[in-house]
Amino acid sequence: xxxLPTVAIVDDDEAVREALGDLLMVSGLTCHTFAxxxxxxxxxxxCHFDCLVTDIRMPGMTGIELVERLHDEGAKLxxxxxxxxxxxxxxxxxLSLGVHAWFxxxxxxxxxxxxxxxxxxxxxxxxx
Amino acid sequence: xxxxxxxxxxDDTGIAEFAAESVVILDRHGKVRYWNPAAERLFGWPAxxxxxxxxxxxSSAPADEKRAWTQLLQEGSxxxxxxxxxxxxxxxxxxxxxxxxxxxxxxxxxxxEFARPATDAGNPHAHGGAVPDGMMAASWRIDISPASATIxxxxxxxxxxxxxxxxxLHHHLVEIARIVEVNERTARLVGGNRGRALMTGQSVAAFWxxxxxxxxxxxxxxxxxxxxxxxxxxxxxxxxxxxxxxVSVWRAGSEQLGHLFIAVYGxxxxxxxxxxxxASEARYRNLIDYMPIALWQVDASHMGKIYxxxxxxxxxxxxxxxxxxxxxxxxxxxSVPVTDVNRSAIELVGGAGVQxxxxxxxxxxxxxxxxxxxxxxxxxxxxxxxSEFMKLRTLDDRALDVRLSVTYPEPLLExxxxxxxxxxxxxxxxxxxxxxxxxxxxSHAARVSMLGExxxxxxxxxxxxxxxxxxxAETSLRWLARDTPDVGKVAQLTARIAANARRADDIVQRARxxxxxxxxxxxxxxxxxxxxxxxxxxxxxxxxxxIRVTTSFARNLPPVIGDRIxxxxxxxxxxxxxxxxxxxxxxxxRDIAIATGTDEKGNLLFTLRDRGPGIAADHVYHIFDxxxxxxxxxxxxxxxxxxxxxxxxxGEVSASNRPGGGAEFRVVLPRAGGHAVVGRLTGNAPxxxxxHPPNAA
Numbered sequence: 001x002x003x004l005p006t007v008a009i010v011d012d013d014e015a016v017r018e019a020l021g022d023l024l025m026v027s028g029l030t031c032h033t034f035a036x037x038x039x040x041x042x043x044x045x046x047c048h049f050d051c052l053v054t055d056i057r058m059p060g061m062t063g064i065e066l067v068e069r070l071h072d073e074g075a076k077l078x079x080x081x082x083x084x085x086x087x088x089x090x091x092x093x094x095l096s097l098g099v100h101a102w103f104x105x106x107x108x109x110x111x112x113x114x115x116x117x118x119x120x121x122x123x124x125x126x127x128x
Numbered sequence: 129x130x131x132x133x134x135x136x137x138x139d140d141t142g143i144a145e146f147a148a149e150s151v152v153i154l155d156r157h158g159k160v161r162y163w164n165p166a167a168e169r170l171f172g173w174p175a176x177x178x179x180x181x182x183x184x185x186x187s188s189a190p191a192d193e194k195r196a197w198t199q200l201l202q203e204g205s206x207x208x209x210x211x212x213x214x215x216x217x218x219x220x221x222x223x224x225x226x227x228x229x230x231x232x233x234x235x236x237x238x239x240x241e242f243a244r245p246a247t248d249a250g251n252p253h254a255h256g257g258a259v260p261d262g263m264m265a266a267s268w269r270i271d272i273s274p275a276s277a278t279i280x281x282x283x284x285x286x287x288x289x290x291x292x293x294x295x296x297l298h299h300h301l302v303e304i305a306r307i308v309e310v311n312e313r314t315a316r317l318v319g320g321n322r323g324r325a326l327m328t329g330q331s332v333a334a335f336w337x338x339x340x341x342x343x344x345x346x347x348x349x350x351x352x353x354x355x356x357x358x359x360x361x362x363x364x365x366x367x368x369x370x371x372x373x374x375v376s377v378w379r380a381g382s383e384q385l386g387h388l389f390i391a392v393y394g395x396x397x398x399x400x401x402x403x404x405x406x407a408s409e410a411r412y413r414n415l416i417d418y419m420p421i422a423l424w425q426v427d428a429s430h431m432g433k434i435y436x437x438x439x440x441x442x443x444x445x446x447x448x449x450x451x452x453x454x455x456x457x458x459x460x461x462x463s464v465p466v467t468d469v470n471r472s473a474i475e476l477v478g479g480a481g482v483q484x485x486x487x488x489x490x491x492x493x494x495x496x497x498x499x500x501x502x503x504x505x506x507x508x509x510x511x512x513x514x515s516e517f518m519k520l521r522t523l524d525d526r527a528l529d530v531r532l533s534v535t536y537p538e539p540l541l542e543x544x545x546x547x548x549x550x551x552x553x554x555x556x557x558x559x560x561x562x563x564x565x566x567x568x569x570x571s572h573a574a575r576v577s578m579l580g581e582x583x584x585x586x587x588x589x590x591x592x593x594x595x596x597x598x599x600x601a602e603t604s605l606r607w608l609a610r611d612t613p614d615v616g617k618v619a620q621l622t623a624r625i626a627a628n629a630r631r632a633d634d635i636v637q638r639a640r641x642x643x644x645x646x647x648x649x650x651x652x653x654x655x656x657x658x659x660x661x662x663x664x665x666x667x668x669x670x671x672x673x674x675i676r677v678t679t680s681f682a683r684n685l686p687p688v689i690g691d692r693i694x695x696x697x698x699x700x701x702x703x704x705x706x707x708x709x710x711x712x713x714x715x716x717x718r719d720i721a722i723a724t725g726t727d728e729k730g731n732l733l734f735t736l737r738d739r740g741p742g743i744a745a746d747h748v749y750h751i752f753d754x755x756x757x758x759x760x761x762x763x764x765x766x767x768x769x770x771x772x773x774x775x776x777x778x779g780e781v782s783a784s785n786r787p788g789g790g791a792e793f794r795v796v797l798p799r800a801g802g803h804a805v806v807g808r809l810t811g812n813a814p815x816x817x818x819x820h821p822p823n824a825a
Contacts, residue, residue, distance in 0.1 A: 012671070015596035015628050016595050016599070018596070018624065019595070020599055022617075022621065023599050023602065023606070059671040084591035084595070105591050105595035106594050106597070107599075109603070
């Protein structure tokens, strides 16, 4: 792999976006942050992302709606949900849609980075 | 049959009072015990003067009188003609019958004497029938011994003093002279409804018409000068009480130096008959006595004179003058007498009877001396009335909240009486405080329930900065763990941690303020800020539902007095309602518009409009009712509490449907300046000085 893996971060909260961005950067990942699902979808058509980390509760399109959209489109992009939503139904629904991991904020750096690493490795496996 | 002597005499005199014949009761030594009105008329001496005097003293032929008395004691009865000196030195002849009376044990009790004018003596008063009111003297017994210094001064200055000085001295003499006793007629004519007993010991001037005090003083001096103890008499001008009255003054006699008798003859200067007057007076007296309002009649006439003097000196700022001269308020407290009270007054202050309350007014103001000063200021500045709330310590040591109303005397009327009315509002204030407590409890409950609705939003809002803090901290550690730690980066991350911690703290603080139960604290508030803070509570609710909130804040809004948390509660509650109203609608219609401004009266106006379904027609009049709700989980207290909070702030809230669809809520709050709000919110009755209460009729 010549290029560093690129991670997309979608969260309406700027402080959270900044913090996650810095964490991924110090860990040797490239990352792009988006304030909402719509902005991410717009960029996705042009850029390649190896992993998506998204919040659930957001103005406009929610994280779940975004996951549903990606699922409907058959996208292979691994998704990690990082949210303060504790609702088990929503969680089960998300996992059924193929979401790779679900973390409740605040998450430890090791857990999050571990999950991102695994997601990227799995994704870049057989399919390439 | 057993006869109780006192009772027997009482019965006798009761009947004798109305007899046309002169009836006199004498003890066994010939001293006058009773002297009826007919005797007053026939012999010219008022009962006051005759009582206690030996009958021999009136006799024009004491030797004959002595013989007649001896015969009476020997035979049990005597009949004959007597001559008696009248106060003006004439002799009246009368045919009398005297009978000895005996007690149950056969002991000698008294002598009763019936007398008619001697028919052949040409007596000018010789006519039968009952004694008309006008023929009865209004009699007084006064004590001038306290005035000896003044009398001496008058004698000293007689030749040199000017008319003014002499006039002043004369008036002073009448003021110092004390009333020893008066008869019923005097009490009726000038005693107001104070009664005879209450006149005793008071200044003669307090009851003697102002216009003729000088003449009275002259008569007193003449009577004192008369070596023979003769009668000095003067015709007065009609004074509104009696028509052309004649005043007679004479010394009481050597055994009571300093005592004088005054008899005033004349018909009541009123076209109405005496029984009518008496009935009318009794009616009013009853009316006032039984009135449920506690009333005090106060005579502050001497204070009025002091005020006039101060004004003449050019004093304008009386409030300041009182501050510099606290002794003046003390003088009022100790020298302004209460002259009459009614039953409610006695009940209110817990006295045993009228006597407990008829004393200087100071006892009413022991607990709140400032009230007395304000009453004085009101009189000084010429107010018609004054009203305020004050604390009252009762005679049986209860602490009451009362509303005091003062009606000042009209300046041009001669009668200088001030009326205090006191209304016990202790229970009312206590009940109001309880209601306020209940309202506070309810609004707190509603607040907590509202926070419950916002709980997941608040948790989410707190969680965001916490998540950022954790991630930033861990990122910092990673930077520090490198071989060459990037201090600049770590510093940046640490600054972010601090900022996020502060943000989390703000949110928690805001929620905690809402949750805490505390007494409302009325302060001056910027209304726009309240709205902005309220919006923070629902920001997340609004954002996650894609609701557009547009705000239009008016500049230079007047401040509002109120409790920050309660007003926030109102706005947040309305915002939540609006969010719930629009969230089911089309995304394009999810609009909430908020505006602040002023209404036509300059009061604060807050409007909240939404594009929701509006209010159902039959709900419009009920949405502020308690327990009215259209929500399955709703308790229906939110808007009811909103209304009670707004009303407690002196404002009003209303709801209506907008022509284009959706609902509009309007909140009007009075601009700062109304003290009443403070009282309503905190439970303290306003203590402010209210110069012109609404007609205290």
